[in-house]
Amino acid sequence: MATTTPARGSQSSARGLVRPTFSQPRRRLPYPFGLYQTAVGKKWVMGVTGIMMMGFVLVHMIGNLHMYEGPAKYNEYAEALRTVGGALMPREGVLWALRLGLLGAAALHIHSAATLTIINRRSRPLAYQSPRDYSAANFASRTMRATGIIVLLFVIFHLLDLTWGVFLGEDYITGDVYNNVTRSLSSLPIALLYLLANIALAVHLFHGAWSMFQSLGWNSPQFNQARRVFAAAFAGLILVGNLSFPILNLTGVVSQDSRTTPCVAEGGEETRICLGVNE
Amino acid sequence: MRITLKVWRQDGPTAPGSFETYDVPGVSPDMSFLEMLDVVNDRLTLDGKRPIVFEHDCREGICGSCGMMINGVPHGPERGTATCQLHMRKFHDGDQIVVEPWRSAAFPVIRDVAVDRSAFDRIIEAGGYISTPTGAAPDANLTLIPKPVADAAMDAAACIGCGACVAACPNSAAQLFTSAKLAHLNLLPQGQAERWARTEAMVETMEEFFGSCTNHGECREACPKEISLDFIAMMNRDYVKSKRKNRKLLSQIR
Numbered sequence: 001m002a003t004t005t006p007a008r009g010s011q012s013s014a015r016g017l018v019r020p021t022f023s024q025p026r027r028r029l030p031y032p033f034g035l036y037q038t039a040v041g042k043k044w045v046m047g048v049t050g051i052m053m054m055g056f057v058l059v060h061m062i063g064n065l066h067m068y069e070g071p072a073k074y075n076e077y078a079e080a081l082r083t084v085g086g087a088l089m090p091r092e093g094v095l096w097a098l099r100l101g102l103l104g105a106a107a108l109h110i111h112s113a114a115t116l117t118i119i120n121r122r123s124r125p126l127a128y129q130s131p132r133d134y135s136a137a138n139f140a141s142r143t144m145r146a147t148g149i150i151v152l153l154f155v156i157f158h159l160l161d162l163t164w165g166v167f168l169g170e171d172y173i174t175g176d177v178y179n180n181v182t183r184s185l186s187s188l189p190i191a192l193l194y195l196l197a198n199i200a201l202a203v204h205l206f207h208g209a210w211s212m213f214q215s216l217g218w219n220s221p222q223f224n225q226a227r228r229v230f231a232a233a234f235a236g237l238i239l240v241g242n243l244s245f246p247i248l249n250l251t252g253v254v255s256q257d258s259r260t261t262p263c264v265a266e267g268g269e270e271t272r273i274c275l276g277v278n279e
Numbered sequence: 280m281r282i283t284l285k286v287w288r289q290d291g292p293t294a295p296g297s298f299e300t301y302d303v304p305g306v307s308p309d310m311s312f313l314e315m316l317d318v319v320n321d322r323l324t325l326d327g328k329r330p331i332v333f334e335h336d337c338r339e340g341i342c343g344s345c346g347m348m349i350n351g352v353p354h355g356p357e358r359g360t361a362t363c364q365l366h367m368r369k370f371h372d373g374d375q376i377v378v379e380p381w382r383s384a385a386f387p388v389i390r391d392v393a394v395d396r397s398a399f400d401r402i403i404e405a406g407g408y409i410s411t412p413t414g415a416a417p418d419a420n421l422t423l424i425p426k427p428v429a430d431a432a433m434d435a436a437a438c439i440g441c442g443a444c445v446a447a448c449p450n451s452a453a454q455l456f457t458s459a460k461l462a463h464l465n466l467l468p469q470g471q472a473e474r475w476a477r478t479e480a481m482v483e484t485m486e487e488f489f490g491s492c493t494n495h496g497e498c499r500e501a502c503p504k505e506i507s508l509d510f511i512a513m514m515n516r517d518y519v520k521s522k523r524k525n526r527k528l529l530s531q532i533r
């Protein structure tokens with residue numbers, strides 16, 4: 001290795017009984033794309049895309065707290081999201097940029113999860129024949145794939161339901177976000193689905209928000225103790241915030257009936273954002 | 280003590296294997312686990328049967344050859360010790376003890392509980408050394424190393440290459456071993472010249488044989504030398520950096 005670049009792939013790694021289970025590509029993509037061709041690099045990408053999605057999940061949760069300020073404020077917030085960037089950007093411009101970014105992040109996150117899982121399966125073709133006694137791997141770390149898939153399926157349902165209004169039918173009013181959310185969440189099966197998916201998300205984050213520090217190599221004796229605390233706190237925060245929506249809707253604290261709050265701020269004009277609110 | 284030993288028996292790498300159960304009376308609590316196996320093997324030999332093949336050498340926890348799965352835990356229930364330093368007093372009279380070889384595609388079974396760990400050698404060959412001119416030994420203390428750095432490098436160098444980390448890992452990943460070998464050299468001044476080439480080459484060789492880390496932390500629990508997970512974070516950081524650094528270094532040669 002010393003002075004010349006090793007001719008990778010030219011020397012076979014297979015000797016004696018031992019056979020490689022994975023061969024590194026003969027030609028690497030140019031930097032930095034070549035990173036994604038390696039397992040450690042893929043894990044790094046999982047960490048970065050995980051952080052992007054964590055940012056989304058946090059902002060999404062905080063934004064939804066506007067629900068508790070009544071329909072006017074909630075719908076105003078939804079409208080504000082579409083006009084971020086003001087006059088500089090086309091309507092929904094910034095929103096679409098963020099959406100595409102998240103879509104890309106999710107695609108890379110899932111693709112690396114899937115390919116790394118295949119490598120891991122291949123690395124132990126014959127499982128232990130006697131019971132394994134784990135001492136560090138916890139429920140969260142061992143169910144990352146399951147919780148990830150639950151979250152993915154939920155996100156698809158969530159978009160069909162509240163972005164495209166596929167399930168609400170007549171009751172779906174474009175622009176009246178408050179109406180749509182309260183109508184959807186007042187149904188018991190849907191509220192239960194929200195509970196299940198968000199518990200899965202919190203479990204995923206409990207491990208993921210710790211694991212990413214290792215994958216990205218963010219490590220120092222000065223904050224190592226705090227990494228677990230951060231992950232637990234982040235997962236807990238998302239759990240409490242996101243579970244409050246279905247619970248408060250189911251128990252009637254937030255509901256269609258609480259829409260006595262005026263839809264438009266005082267003195268304001270009726271605009272399209274409160275469509276149908278005073279019917 | 281009287282124990283029941285359930286051991287994986289397998290005639291060769293491609294032969295099918297299965298568990299066999301032996302009744303083992305007269306075990307002294309002061310015996311090491313390997314001494315108990317010696318007793319069993321003596322009796323098997325007297326009975327004209329093939330003794331249990333297991334690997335061992337130093338019997339003092341420094342060579343790394345004696346690894347086996349004991350009751351589902353690499354190196355058995357005692358933390359921070361290799362199988363050879365595990366004593367029978369950690370078990371109770373009447374216990375059943377299950378012994379199985381490491382399971383990993385990279386560690387094929389040679390016979391019974393002995394496995395071939397030469398995939399580790401491939402990783403070391405890829406860069407687990409420093410290239411140094413031979414000649415007179417340099418003066419002591421010529422290269423000054425801060426104490427915390429020397430301590431960290433020493434902690435990493437404690438790895439004995441036993442493979443328990445791979446055996447313990449649900450993904451059969453070798454991150455703890457590779458990161459310990461990397462940190463051992465990458466922390467010290469003598470390792471700097473080849474740091475980035477070494478990191479890239481060793482990680483990529485590791486990936487040819489082993490699974491991918493998901494940060495369960497099982498390796499750290501199983502490691503007889505209690506190597507820290509911090510080295511894995513350091514390896515991940517260095518690997519991503521190495522891609523950039525090595526690209527730059529290339530432009531200086533050509």
Ligand code: HEM
Nearest residue numbers: 046047050053054113144148149152208209211212215493
């Ligand atoms: C959409 C389906 C998803 C799947 C299939 C999935 C799967 C996975 C898997 C297999 C891992 C690696 C497991 C490990 O490190 O033990 C992981 C890590 C992670 N996930 Fe997900 N995930 C999904 C969605 C999400 C979402 C929505 C978020 C954030 C809100 C997220 C955040 C993270 C984080 C932060 C990590 C740690 C990454 C690292 O260790 O570098 N994931 N995910």
Ligand code: SF4
Nearest residue numbers: 438439441442444502
């Ligand atoms: S890191 Fe620990 S468990 Fe892994 S090979 Fe080295 S000594 Fe054994």
Ligand code: FES
Nearest residue numbers: 338342343345363
């Ligand atoms: S026999 Fe050498 S470490 Fe156990």
